[in-house]
Amino acid sequence: MDRHFYYSSLASNRMGGFNPRPGMGFIWGLIGANVAVFAAVHASPSQSRKLTRELPMSLQSIREGKYWTIITSGFTHFSGYHLLGNMFTLHAFGRVLVYGARLPLLNLIILSVGSLISGSAFFLAHEKRRERPYRMVQGIGASGMVMGLGAAAACLVPRTMMLVAFFPAPLWLVVSGYFAYDYWYLNQHTGTAHSGHLGGLGFGLLYYVLSLRRFGGVLGLRVIKPQNWRGVR
Numbered sequence: 001m002d003r004h005f006y007y008s009s010l011a012s013n014r015m016g017g018f019n020p021r022p023g024m025g026f027i028w029g030l031i032g033a034n035v036a037v038f039a040a041v042h043a044s045p046s047q048s049r050k051l052t053r054e055l056p057m058s059l060q061s062i063r064e065g066k067y068w069t070i071i072t073s074g075f076t077h078f079s080g081y082h083l084l085g086n087m088f089t090l091h092a093f094g095r096v097l098v099y100g101a102r103l104p105l106l107n108l109i110i111l112s113v114g115s116l117i118s119g120s121a122f123f124l125a126h127e128k129r130r131e132r133p134y135r136m137v138q139g140i141g142a143s144g145m146v147m148g149l150g151a152a153a154a155c156l157v158p159r160t161m162m163l164v165a166f167f168p169a170p171l172w173l174v175v176s177g178y179f180a181y182d183y184w185y186l187n188q189h190t191g192t193a194h195s196g197h198l199g200g201l202g203f204g205l206l207y208y209v210l211s212l213r214r215f216g217g218v219l220g221l222r223v224i225k226p227q228n229w230r231g232v233r
Contacts, residue, residue: 020098022105027094030112031087034142037075038083052078056138057120059127074116076140086142092162093149096171101156101215111152111207112145115200119144122199130187139193144200147182150175151204156217175201 041051054066057073077083097103103111123139150171153160158172169177179201182194213219 018102020102023098023103023108024094026105026108026112027091027098030094030142030145031090034075034077034083034087037072038077038080041076041078051076056140057123058136058138059124059131060136061138062124070117070120073120073138073140074142074145077142078140082141086146090142090146090149093146093153096153096157096160097149100160101153101212101217103152103156103212103215107212111148111204111212114207115148115203116142116145118148118203119193119196119200122202123193123196126186126195139196141193141196143193144196146200147175147178147197148200148204148207150178151201152208152212155205155208155219156212156215158218 037051037055041048041055055069055072055076057069061069077086094108097108097111120139123144127137127139154172154175158170160171161168162171162174163169164174178197182192182197182201185192186194186198208217209219
């Protein structure tokens with residue numbers, strides 16, 4: 001990242017009347033909540049047993065009336081690698097939305113929560129369709145929410161360059177690659193909730209079309225100049 005450009009970008013945001021701090025504060029709050037849940041799950045064996053029963057989402061958890069798992073599953077990670085990957089990408093897409101698209105805090109909140117719920121709903125619907133006796137599949141992770149943020153960011157600032165495995169690619173191509181990967185493996189038992197990813201991505205696209213396009217992007221009245229810093233490594 002070009003340090004001079006980065007600070008110049010922040011200054012121009014303030015001069016334009018936009019304050020990025022609330023938006024980035026919210027993104028960091030989401031990251032903090034995910035890290036806190038991860039720490040709580042691994043705090044002790046007894047705590048781990050309790051939380052692994054109460055936080056993940058499944059058809060069984062919904063049938064038992066544990067509707068809160070629609071939300072809590074999106075903040076739950078059992079693997080450090082899973083947590084790190086999701087939080088890194090959440091931060092990258094969040095920065096694009098805040099600094100690149102200058103998305104207001106309220107819209108960022110609606111996008112995040114809506115993507116999480118949509119991802120959970122798609123996961124449950126897909127598991128219901130392929131449900132088998134004596135087989136229970138749980139869904140955890142912030143990927144649905146992350147994909148919703150990525151989809152909206154790709155619509156708002158599609159030409160923003162990202163580094164993926166040290167190779168530069170425009171944001172629209174990165175998100176398109178995620179979509180193609182998840183769609184290809186949707187009905188295969190890979191251990192990844194591809195349906196949840198697609199559900200979150202779908203909400204991000206829909207929310208852009210219905211609400212966010214007034215801020216610019218592919219369907220907007222103005223073109224948002226892509227930022228010159230790199231968001232994903």
